[in-house]
Amino acid sequence: MDVTGESSESGSGVSSSQLMKTGAFRDEERCPKQVSPIRGGGSRNTSPLGRVGSRNTSPSRQKVIKTKPRGLDEETVATFSKAVHPDVQMEDNIWAMLPEDLLNEILARVPPFMIFRLRSVCKRWNSILQDNSFLKFHSQVPSHWPCLLTFWKNSQTPQCSVFSLPLKAWYRIPFNFLPQWAFWLVGSSGGLVFFSGLDGLTFKTLVCNPLTQTWRTLPSMNYNQQRQLILVVDRTDQSFKVVATSDIYGDKSLPTEVYDSKIDKWTIHQIMPAVNLCSSKMAYCDSRLYLETLSPLGLMMYRLDSGYWEHIPAKFPRSLLDGYLIAGTQKRLFLVGRIGLYSTLQSIRIWELDHAKIVWVEISRMPPKYFRVLLRLSAERFECFGQDNLICFTSWNQGKGLLFDVDKKVWSWIAGCALQSYNSQVCFYEPRFDASVH
DSSP, X not given: OOOOBTTTTEEOOSOHHHHHHHTTTSOSSOOOOSSOOOOOOSSOOOSTTTTOSSOOOOTTOEEEEEEOOSSSEEEEXXXXXXXXXXXXXXXHHHHHTSXXXXXXXXXXXXXXXXXXXXXXXXXXXXXXXXXXXXHHHHHHSOOOOOEEEEEEEETTEEEEEEEETTTTEEEEEEXXXXXXXXXXXXXXXXXXXXXXXXXXXXXXXXEXXXXXXXXXXXXXXXXXXXOOEEEEEETTTTEEEEEEOOEEETTEEEOOEEEETTTTEEEEOOOOSOSEEOSSOOEEETTEEEEEEEETEEEEEEETTTTEEEEEOOOOOTTEEEEEEEEOSTTOEEEEEEEOSSGGGOEEEEEEEXXXXXXXXXXXXXXXXXXXXXXXXXXOOEEEEEETTEEEEEETTOSEEEEEXXXXXXXXXXXXXXXXXXXXXXXXXXXXXXXXXX
């Protein structure tokens, strides 16, 4: 689908060069900070720390630095633990003489959020996002991730911020390139973000790349009704699939449908042999899709290659109040839930499925001090999602998220204004320029 615009219900947004000129990546609603930005001195220094006017060599003090890059908005926390030394100045003609392929390989390893700032260096770098050789190198280097993407609406205007865990910084991404529907965030995979919603009374699905500002509406399903959806991206052949699970609409049983971007249409598959699904989101790992079900009790597993459902009789732990399935690496499947009927006895625990014995094995518990902060009241609900053995917790009344690393057994808070909106939706996100919506 190469046609863009309103008529085809797809969009390339605007070109990246236009975004830079029009200032579409400017901050529209900055988060309040207690410390004002520190402005730099007059001497020219390419180091971000060297631009700070007064240096603080005390290891016990911290200062918050706000910077406003040319591309995405940034909030960075810097810790001064030792004296700052000026950078060694490099000759401009050395950088100007770099071979094209070497320059592209260097820039491909720069975090995607920094690319927009670098594009202001020269005309050559400004057109880098349209350079096929750069995109080729970018597709071959490891992803800059994990990142958290938060989406919400402010006065019916879509808002999006991304938190980079490696950089420990929030970046604002403009989302005014999307159509004016009543849509909500479904999830993300391989650099693409997936939405579903209502255009009037019509149920629609949409896939977009926030970095390139491109989007496309998918064709309507054969049974076009709202249900659970999941996006799966295959980076090897630059394609993606969307799975719509079986559901019951009125007195009809809706079959499973799968969208394939290679053929640009939905195909009908088997009806799921389950009548009572749990409300938690699906988990996808090792080419298999998992859902919780109460009748029959256990899990329903969908094989994407064969298109058939199977029942896994894995009984849930006793007194499980909330249950979320989380896909990990190396075929690992986790169950995260709250245990206990009374507030004084409640706790959040994490189990892993033993595929051989078909039982849930407890592997960790949330420490009480984190549980009391995350859920102040026993009736409060929490959201949970994960990717690659990382699990993130958020609650409706908290302005921060809690991250748990399954491998390292480490708990840590993620704070930021993007998590403070009561209607914000959050998912893990892998920023990539080479992710195509077609």
